[in-house]
Amino acid sequence: MTDSAFRALQVDKTGQGVSLGIREMTVEELPEGELLVKVAYSGVNFKDGLASMPESKTVRSYPMVLGIDLSGTVVSSADPRYKEGDEILVTGYALGTGHFGGYSELARVPADWAVPVPEGLTPKDVMALGTAGFTAALSIQRLEDNGLRPGQGPVLVTGATGGVGTAAVSMLAGLGYEVAASTGKSSEHAYLRGLGASEVLPREALAAEDGKPLRREQWSAAVDPVGGASLPYVLGTVRYGGSVALSGLTGGGAFPATVYPFILRGVNLLGIDSVYCPEGLRRKLWERLAGDLKPRSLGDMIQREITLEEVPAALGDILAGRMRGRVVVRL
Template identity: 60%
Template sequence: MQDTFRAFVVNRTEDTWSADIKTLTAAELPEGNVTVRVAYSSVNYKDAMAASPNNKVVKAYPMVPGIDLAGTVAESSDARFKPGDPVIATGYELGISHWGGYSELVRMPADWLVPLPSGLSLREAMALGTAGFTAALSIHRLEQNGLTPGSGPVLVTGASGGVGSLAVAMLTGLGYEVAASTGKDAEHDYLRQLGAGQILHRSELTPDAIPPLQRQRWAGAVDAVGGKTLAFVLGTVRYGGSVAVSGVTGGADVATTVYPFILRGVNLLGIDSVYCPMDTRLALWKRLAGDLKPKGLLEGISQEITLDELPKTLERTLGGTGKGRTIVKLSER
């Protein structure tokens, strides 16, 4: 195993803040029984937050951000994994309380690792990453609560972002009629290419006054926004429909009433990709290599950068200027 490696490290002391690419030694790796040589990571909004000086998400310093990674096992003391095995890791507070994917080498507990399923490359796995897993988990929970392609149109909010883009593509691939909401007029063609049959400006979902019940429009919704948008969507879901919520870019507070729930039987489904049980995690990654794998994943939805390009990309992500998915290439292996 290599003696030194490069990583993007953020650090805070009482008087200073730094966010730099550093050369580290294997002795500096955190505890764990599996060491992974990282091939790819990805860029997520939480990563951009972790790389900003006033963030409240990082729980210990110094920290290597990156909530996703895919690579091959370099060393293992766990019988489930051997050197050379391709693996994925997402969630479990990677990049928040345990060093994450923006590093050529990582070490972690074997219990956090998912074997790369047949049908996915390491690069494709990171084009999906936590965003793709969250989209898949949202669809899975909607289906558990009765949603089928024949139920009616499905709304996706925050549709030009990572979770939203992948949800649009996955739902389309499954045969659903998809409506996409975005505040970015320039991304309408992009969303149509992903399969959206209808596009709404986000202002349509955030009027000044939101009645608790409105015209029933959607059989279900994937909401990556929260806040006022979620309050509006709840009042427009059809009887017995569900909303899977995973984001807070529109705010954490939701001003709503009980009426969508007690008069229309609407279900509000919380989507947690961090601590999702491993049996569900394994099943969904298998689906992400199969029926949920979006068309054009590498060509139309994602773009690739190097570790050296990462700091500027994180700044743009925090400013909300990105779309789709950004893959970070760490090594050739």
């Protein structure tokens, strides 16, 4: 490997579908951007898994270096806000979908996408959080903006063993909220209680096969990265004036709904988009992630640390629902 060459995990279209593999690249092949970054860590997200699929609608152009998160050190900067040696992180925007991403030893990114690694967190810490942790933080911020406070009753977290779910359980518990965690994995109840959940529900408990639009009020709010068929049950069990922060579709992109939770109980359905979150709010949330939102068990959220060669298998695991917490990629 030459001084200007580096390794990256790239997906490309072929006549048979897509190919996914590590290839050697040069700096000249990187897209435009003010910051050249030596990548230290990335993470494995559900969106990364979707981007690796043959029928993916996530990737905008091919070939593409995957990885929607990265952290690392600035090698060179054409922007006065950053200098060589600065530690930065990038999540969201077009990273790993329309702009070469974090599964790469070097990356070039727009300076407007970068956030300084906040004091109190390391480059590995911020990727233990990554898009999943940032999405959980944004969900909690939006719920609090709509009136949620500790002591109002339990907050439900669906998909609680996933990246967003584990982060949300730990953050909410650390803030003093009573947390009810839902999971389809019976073997993970002790793990969720260790993160701070006071109650663990099986996924089946959120089924609403009889189609009732309203049920007994249970939750002061909900963090829902699942969507799909369980969302009507969640909406129908949130207390009067409560909110549901919806950020994902691991349970499917469509759901049956009625107007009743909204017009009879004043329930709010809050859409959570972490990809294009405005810069000011983005920086505020990363400061909170280094402060009051920092999970007490941040290290425990990392299921394992893997190399670039192990990423394809990990993408298969996350798509199949075999992953708990966060998998961090060490570049």
